[in-house]
Amino acid sequence: MGLENLMGEGFLTTRLESLINWCRKNSLWPMPMGISCCAIELMAVGDPRHDIARFGSEVMRFSPRQSDVMIVAGTVTYKMAKVVRKIYDQMPDPKWVISMGACASSGGMYRSYPVVQGIDLFMPVDVYVAGCPPRPENLLKALMEVQKKVQQGRMAGRREPLMIE
Amino acid sequence: MAPKRTEAISKEKILQALEDADTTFLKEDPLGTDMVLNMGPQHPATHGVLRILLRLDGETIIKAVPEIGYLHRGYEKLAENMTFHEFIPHTDRLDYLAPLSNNVAFVLAVEKLAGLEIPERAKYLRVICCELARISSHLVWLGSMAMDVGALTILLWAFREREKLYDIFDVLTGVRFTTSYTRIGGLAQDMTEQCEKMIWEFIDQFPEKLQECEALLNKNRIFIERCDGVGVISKEEAIDIGLTGPALRACGVEYDIRRADPYLIYDQLDFRVAVYDGGDSLARYYVRIQEMRESVKIVRQALEKIPKGPIKAAEPKQVLPDKERVYTKMEELIHDFMVVNFGINPPIGEIYRAIESPKGELGFYIISDGSGNPWRLKIRSPSMVNIQALPILLKGQMISDVVAIIGSLDPVMGEADK
Amino acid sequence: MDEMKEKVLEKLNEHFKHSILSTSEFRGELTVVIKKEDIVRVCEFLKVDEELHFDLLEDLTGVDMFTPSDRFQVVYHLYSLKNKYRLRLKVHVDERDLRAPTVSGVWSTANWHEREAYDMFGIIFEGHPDLRRLYMPEEFEYYPLRKDFPLMGIPGSLLLPKK
Numbered sequence: 195m196g197l198e199n200l201m202g203e204g205f206l207t208t209r210l211e212s213l214i215n216w217c218r219k220n221s222l223w224p225m226p227m228g229i230s231c232c233a234i235e236l237m238a239v240g241d242p243r244h245d246i247a248r249f250g251s252e253v254m255r256f257s258p259r260q261s262d263v264m265i266v267a268g269t270v271t272y273k274m275a276k277v278v279r280k281i282y283d284q285m286p287d288p289k290w291v292i293s294m295g296a297c298a299s300s301g302g303m304y305r306s307y308p309v310v311q312g313i314d315l316f317m318p319v320d321v322y323v324a325g326c327p328p329r330p331e332n333l334l335k336a337l338m339e340v341q342k343k344v345q346q347g348r349m350a351g352r353r354e355p356l357m358i359e
Numbered sequence: 360m361a362p363k364r365t366e367a368i369s370k371e372k373i374l375q376a377l378e379d380a381d382t383t384f385l386k387e388d389p390l391g392t393d394m395v396l397n398m399g400p401q402h403p404a405t406h407g408v409l410r411i412l413l414r415l416d417g418e419t420i421i422k423a424v425p426e427i428g429y430l431h432r433g434y435e436k437l438a439e440n441m442t443f444h445e446f447i448p449h450t451d452r453l454d455y456l457a458p459l460s461n462n463v464a465f466v467l468a469v470e471k472l473a474g475l476e477i478p479e480r481a482k483y484l485r486v487i488c489c490e491l492a493r494i495s496s497h498l499v500w501l502g503s504m505a506m507d508v509g510a511l512t513i514l515l516w517a518f519r520e521r522e523k524l525y526d527i528f529d530v531l532t533g534v535r536f537t538t539s540y541t542r543i544g545g546l547a548q549d550m551t552e553q554c555e556k557m558i559w560e561f562i563d564q565f566p567e568k569l570q571e572c573e574a575l576l577n578k579n580r581i582f583i584e585r586c587d588g589v590g591v592i593s594k595e596e597a598i599d600i601g602l603t604g605p606a607l608r609a610c611g612v613e614y615d616i617r618r619a620d621p622y623l624i625y626d627q628l629d630f631r632v633a634v635y636d637g638g639d640s641l642a643r644y645y646v647r648i649q650e651m652r653e654s655v656k657i658v659r660q661a662l663e664k665i666p667k668g669p670i671k672a673a674e675p676k677q678v679l680p681d682k683e684r685v686y687t688k689m690e691e692l693i694h695d696f697m698v699v700n701f702g703i704n705p706p707i708g709e710i711y712r713a714i715e716s717p718k719g720e721l722g723f724y725i726i727s728d729g730s731g732n733p734w735r736l737k738i739r740s741p742s743m744v745n746i747q748a749l750p751i752l753l754k755g756q757m758i759s760d761v762v763a764i765i766g767s768l769d770p771v772m773g774e775a776d777k
Numbered sequence: 778m779d780e781m782k783e784k785v786l787e788k789l790n791e792h793f794k795h796s797i798l799s800t801s802e803f804r805g806e807l808t809v810v811i812k813k814e815d816i817v818r819v820c821e822f823l824k825v826d827e828e829l830h831f832d833l834l835e836d837l838t839g840v841d842m843f844t845p846s847d848r849f850q851v852v853y854h855l856y857s858l859k860n861k862y863r864l865r866l867k868v869h870v871d872e873r874d875l876r877a878p879t880v881s882g883v884w885s886t887a888n889w890h891e892r893e894a895y896d897m898f899g900i901i902f903e904g905h906p907d908l909r910r911l912y913m914p915e916e917f918e919y920y921p922l923r924k925d926f927p928l929m930g931i932p933g934s935l936l937l938p939k940k
Contacts, residue, residue, distance in 0.1 A: 227401065229408055230430055230773050231455035231537060234499070238525075241518035256403040272935035273914050274408060274429040277400050279938040303448065306433035307921055307930030308913065316937045327536055428912035433928075435897075436921060440928055471804060598832055598858070601886030612858070614833075619861050708803040711854055711865065713835070724836060724854070739836040739854075747889045776912060 211347065218262070218288070219344035220250040222337070225261035225285065227278060229268025232295040235327040236267045244330040249337055258284040263340055265333075269297035271308045275316055282317050290340050293319045294333060296326045393421065398761065400429045406503065406765060407772030409746065415758065423753040423761075425746050430776040438736040442702035443469050443543060444679065446736075451537040453721075453738065454774045456499050457492035459528075460716045462541040467622055468712035468723035469543050473705040477672050481545045482623045483665040487558070488531075488540065489623075489714075490654040490661075494565070495524045496717035497647050504644070504766035505576065508585050513572050520568055523561055530554045543703060544678030545671030558662065562655050569651060576644075586640040590752040590764035593638060600751065601744040604719025605650065606768055608634050609642035616715040630657050640767035647769075677703040702731015711739075718742055718771060742775035781862040782807050785829060793819055798869075808865040813877055816853075816868050820883045823855060823864075831855040831864060834880070837890035839870075839898040843924045848872040849898060853880070870900055879905040897922035 224246075228236050239246045240254060255261040258281045270278055282291070293313055296302035299322045301311030313319060320343060323336045394415045400408040408429035414422045434453070438446050450465040451458040463485050470477065502517035525535045531554050532538040532547070540547055576582050592602070597610045607614055615632045617625040633649035635642040672678050679698055680691040707729045713722035719741025726735040745768055752764050782802075789797060789809065796815035801808050811819050823831040836854040847869040855864045870877050879902040881887040891902045892911040899920040902908060909915065917934060919926055 231452050233407070234455060235536065237499075238518065238522070241522060242515055243519070243522050256401075269430065269432055271429060271431055272937065273431070274400060275937055277429070281401055304432045304437070306437050306928055307926075308431050308433050308935070310937065316940050318940070329535065428910075428914075431912040433921065436926075436928055474804070599885050601834060601884070614858055619858075620863075709808070710804050710806060711836070711863070720835065722836060722854075724838065724852070726840060735838075735840050737836065737838045743889065744886060747886065 212345075215345050215347055219341040222249070222251055222263050222290075222340065222344070223253060223255045223261045224251050224292075224337075225256065225258055225264045225281070226254050227264055227266045227268075227281065229266070229270065229274065230297070232267035232297070232327045235330055235333070236265060236294070239330040239333050244334060246334065246337070249334065249341075251337070258282075259286065261285060262288070263290045263292060263337075265292045265294050266298045266313055267294040267327075269302060269304060270310045270313050272310060273308070275310050275313075278313065279316055288344075290320045290343065291318065292321045292323065292333075292336050292340060294323045294336070295328055296324060299324065302326060396758070406770055409765075409770065409772055409775075411749070411753075411761070413753075413758070413761070418757045418759075420753050420756055420758065420761070423750050425749050427743070427746060427772070427775050430772045432777070434738060434777045435736055438733055440732065442699075442731045443733065444699070444702070447541065448537070448539045451539055452773055453740070453777070454496070454716060454718060454742070454771050455537070456771055457496035457717050458536065458538050459488040459492040459532075459540055460496070460714070461721065462539060463489050463623075464712070464714045464716060464721045465723055466541040466543055467714060468710065468725055469703075469705070471712050472708065472710045472725055472727055473543070473677055473703060475544050475672055475674055475677060477545055478669050479624075479666050480549075480668040481670045481672075483661050484546055484550055484670065485541065486623050486625065486628075486661050487550075487658055487665075490657045491524060491527065491558075493654050493717045494651055495521055497651050498524075500647060500717075500766075500769045501572065504763070504769075505572075505582075507762040507766040508582060510575065510579070510582065513575060516568070516572055520565065527554065527557050527561060530557060542671070542679055544674060545669075549670050555662065558658065562658050565655055566652065569648070573648060583641065585760075585763050586644060586767065589640045589756060589760050590767060591637075591639045592748060592752055596751060597638065597748070600748045602719075602748050603741055603744065604715070604717075605633075605646045606643055606719070606745060606748070608632070609646045610638040611636045616713055616720060620713070622712075622714055624661075628657055628660050630660075640763055643767040677705075704729060704731055713739065716741065718769060718774065719745060721774075738774075738777055740774040740777060742770040742772070743777075746770050746775055781860055785862075785864060788826065788829060789819070792822060806863065806865060808867060810867045810869070813868050813870065816866070817878050817880060817883065819866070820853070820855075820880050824883055829857060830859045831857045833858055834884040834886050834890075835863075837880075837887050837894065839894040839900055839922075841898060841922065841924050846871060849875070849900060851877055851894065851900065875899060876901045876903050878903055881905060896920070899923070 226236050264282060264285060293299045298313050301309050321336045321339050323332055325332055396413045396415055398411040400410045410426040412424045413420050434449060447462060450461040453461045498517040498521050502514035505513035528538060529535050531550060532540040592610060594610045594612055597607050613632055613634045618632055630653045633646045635645050675694045680694055684691040685695045705727045707727060709726040711722055711724045713720045721741055722739035724737040725733050728734040753761060796812045796819060798810040798812060823829055833856040835856050838852050840850040840852060842848060842850060849870040851868045851870060853866040868877060877900055879891055881891060889911060891905055894900050895908055896910040896912055897920060919931060919934060
């Protein structure tokens with residue numbers, strides 16, 4: 195993680211770290227893992243009414259190598275879990291994960307044989323968003339919570355997830 | 360003799376080194392001229408989690424094998440464990456671009472099984488819901504297909520119109536999106552004056568907004584080159600492979616369930632069925648644009664003719680009563696308790712009922728054993744059968760056409776994988 | 778509709794009298810139960826005949842009736858575009874002999890429907906060009922829609938990646 199290793203502790207470096215975190219939080223590029231119905235609300239977050247571009251997430255990068263935050267939107271089945279984990283591993287650090295909707299957070303209304311009851315069984319999660327599907331304003335609030343986390347410099351390994359109602 | 364044998368063995372060893380738990384190869388000359396490309400489940404343009412394996416010769420596709428099942432949620436098993444009313448929210452998530460359409464389809468099937476007759480006002484309202492859902496689904500199709508082919512503006516314009524529809528659904532049903540609006544025997548709540556005004560405003564300004572989008576695409580040289588003659592399927596092949604909906608009507612077959620097997624009040628309304636010849640992506644585009652215009656006409660007629668009256672059938676043993684009466688009267692409380700806990704108990708038998716959803720023919724096959732849960736519920740999903748036609752459509756095309764063809768076919772994985 | 782029903786029954790009785798096990802009707806829909814071995818010839822006849830012309834196979838499913846004999850059924854929904862008439866055919870499959878002939882030679886849409894019936898019930902369709910699982914991953918060993926398979930699945934049958 196290049197920028198962190200450049201310098202040690204001290205007043206100037208904490209100022210610099212703040213500056214870097216501010217830059218990072220205002221240009222979070224999401225990687226939309228849009229699997230089912232929540233993906234449509236994810237597309238609606240990008241439309242002219244609830245503009246996600248004003249939060250700095252100008253482009254929805256579909257390539258994991260060029261994105262910061264992964265938004266898992268939809269029901270994850272056992273067949274798809276391998277693929278989601280692979281894409282998560284391909285993202286470079288620092289990275290954050292938003293689990294959007296009831297199905298991704300806990301299996302949702304599908305208590306059945308092929309559905310994974312929550313993506314936190316196989317990958318770390320930063321923010322959970324409730325709703326089936328959550329309104330776009332909810333997702334924007336989740337993005338703002340991730341921005342708060344980025345500003346405080348917390349990321350992989352030292353994360354406590356937050357719940358958005 | 361000896362050099363040929365070592366060459367074969369070294370090819371074999373390279374292949375074995377490349378294989379792992381996730382990858383397999385076609386063993387017929389893969390390091391020679393053919394290449395296997397995986398358009399994986401996570402891809403910006405495959406409209407959901409669809410995986411296609413392409414065998415390529417340069418840029419031309421020789422064979423394509425689609426793989427589905429990445430969103431299989433076990434609907435049919437879930438349906439056997441819950442009552443008919445409890446399954447209505449699950450039908451929303453089938454074709455999640457037009458949830459009202461699926462609600463109507465399921466409730467029509469259950470009412471045919473139980474032998475219920477619904478009041479006139481409910482029929483007109485259901486028709487309005489179906490047609491608004493058709494417009495909203497086709498708007499997403501228009502935005503995605505144009506985006507896949509390269510015209511990004513249309514996506515934002517289509518979603519702007521869709522937000523207006525979301526506002527209408529918000530006032531009518533209470534939710535933007537996954538509505539669960541219909542109930543067995545009628546609807547959940549009535550349409551208010553404000554909602555009616557909003558629908559009139561929407562359909563008054565929609566045709567000219569559609570005209571704006573068409574003006575960008577219809578005479579556009581790039582769009583026409585990318586869609587004309589791409590992904591052609593003939594009439595006999597289309598019927599044989601089970602294609603239904605706009606893709607079949609683009610081959611010249613006039614099969615629309617609203618005309619062939621009318622449900623609700625479609626036999627009293629005046630509209631044209633859009634049929635084009637050609638069987639390629641451009642014909643499918645024209646069919647859907649025409650369908651949107653016809654939907655506006657249908658909604659206008661329905662709003663003019665809608666009668667006043669109740670919206671739920673008067674069958675206490677099978678229809679959920681109104682909430683105000685449940686809280687104040689004893690009879691309704693008992694009926695509510697029985698219907699919610701034990702189900703509607705239709706007679707023993709089996710039926711099949713299909714409607715014309717925006718994607719094709721959506722059918723429900725229900726076997727009932729007399730209890731509140733269905734014994735077997737099968738969903739005939741149009742997207743699964745339409746994806747089966749992909750190998751025929753993709754044969755001989757270039758890689759960059761794959762996106763245009765999938766876009767013109769418009770599959771929805773929530774429906775295809777059940 | 779009634780005249781179509783009479784015509785269908787008359788032609789089936791004329792050519793396939795010994796293949797028909799029973800017929801029934803419910804809510805205006807005709808169901809005909811056919812012997813398992815003759816289903817392909819019946820389907821070919823229904824598709825090719827000039828008057829009946831059932832050219833669209835709408836749906837093909839399996840059903841688990843959970844009876845001691847003839848446990849499974851395969852149900853075919855046929856539709857005729859010309860006559861606008863729908864017909865249902867059924868075939869009984871016993872648990873001890875879980876095979877049925879394939880109709881993917883008659884209508885190519887039956888290909889994926891039969892794969893789904895195999896995936897969910899375990900019914901093997903003889904002569905099918907490509908019989909593998911459709912929805913569940915290949916290494917899954919059970920058949921989910923049978924009545925003795927629990928709704929939440931069997932723990933350990935599907936694997937998750939490590940955290």
